[in-house]
Amino acid sequence: MRLTQGAFSFLPDLTDEEITAQVQYALDKGWAVSVEYTDDPHPRNNYWEMWGLPLFDLADAAGIVAEVVACRRAHPEHYVRLNAFDSTLGRQTTALSFLVGRPTVEPGFRLERQETTDRCIRYTLHSYATDRPAGSRYAAP
């Protein structure tokens, strides 16, 4: 199952040139860009690991794309994403977020049903990958 999170996720994966162009767009808007990675891609997991601090005061995208490349190399078989934060008063939120790296094999999620009182059913998602310990969840095939 191919994970679809953030912008562009229904498109084919962006090439590094396309990522560079998106990052340059964010920088030209004055947004601070940061790199994050995880092997727990549950849609409600907001707390991905930070790859260094957000990158402030950059003029050119090359410095950020170099960090993406370094992050993919240090954490192969992980999800990697870029966040662009707009700090202007009144917005102060993530303005753009998209995946820039994913594992080769993505087993996806199963739907779990929990029966509770009065034959009520609660539904939740379970990521197959998290059955394995962190760090060895997406072993290369």
Added chain:
Amino acid sequence: MTRPQHQPFRAQPASSAAARAEAQPPAGPPPLAPDAKVDLQAARAESGVEKVLTELDTDLVGMVPVKARIAEIAALLLVDGQRARFGLSGSTPGLHMSFTGSPGTGKTTVALRMAEMLHRLGYSRRGHLVSVTRDDLVGQYVGHTAPKTKDALKRAMGGVLFIDEAYYLFRAENERDYGQEAIEILLQVMEEHRDDLVVIFAGYADRMDQFFAANPGLSSRVAHHIDFPDYSIDELMAIGQLMVAREGYRFAESTLPVLREYLSRRSRQPRFANARSVRNALERARLRHANRLLESGLPVSRDDLMELRPEDFLSSRVFTDPVDGTPAGPATG
């Protein structure tokens, strides 16, 4: 419904310039026919580099060897651009530089222009200058240096990183100094990101020579060593004229010989800083000029407000301090 063929994020081995050059064939129009002709003059006019070079020539007095070298670099980049149109892709020329010269010979000023020129010629993508010294690169404790240096390098990408007084990075007497770590990171990035940024080292000639001698790896990555000569008295006079004109002042006819004498004495006194000393002399002359006008108690004309007279310079300590010899008290500027 069929989804478009899924291409995985390309895993790149290393971001070395060579690897990238292989990975992405030059995009854009197909190469020109081998027997086509290109118009270099038109390309030159189109790049707007002419304007930068002319401005350099009119705004900065003297520095003939510096201007000549900059014109050569401009020509190289221009020809390189035309070669690319024929599909003659050589490697991107490395343009890391070192500027050596006495204080106030215009190193910082030229670095700024250089950033703009490289941008106009399409060599650097943004054309900004990030100016740093040792404090911005070297940390205080273990693990502090690498992030600081990398941060400065990333901020400079797409433009020029200007490292002033670069020899402070290296302290020969202390082998555990963190400066060495900064130098190693610089070395690596200067090589791997050759087409992302230009590094310019600046400092006084003798100490830069020692610095490069102690760090041969750096020296060999610096393609252009440019020396900024000291200014002659005539050039200093011309610089003075340029500066007053820019500030809306002028010299009275009788001031010129006094200023010449002032500069000639000042240049033989300690802590002389070429063009910067001229600037400081003018700043203080403005002060005395304002005082003189106020104390005279007379109504003043537009001319009075503009004209710097001999007495505005003559009361300077430069005329009483000894020259060429032992300093008598700290000379200022």
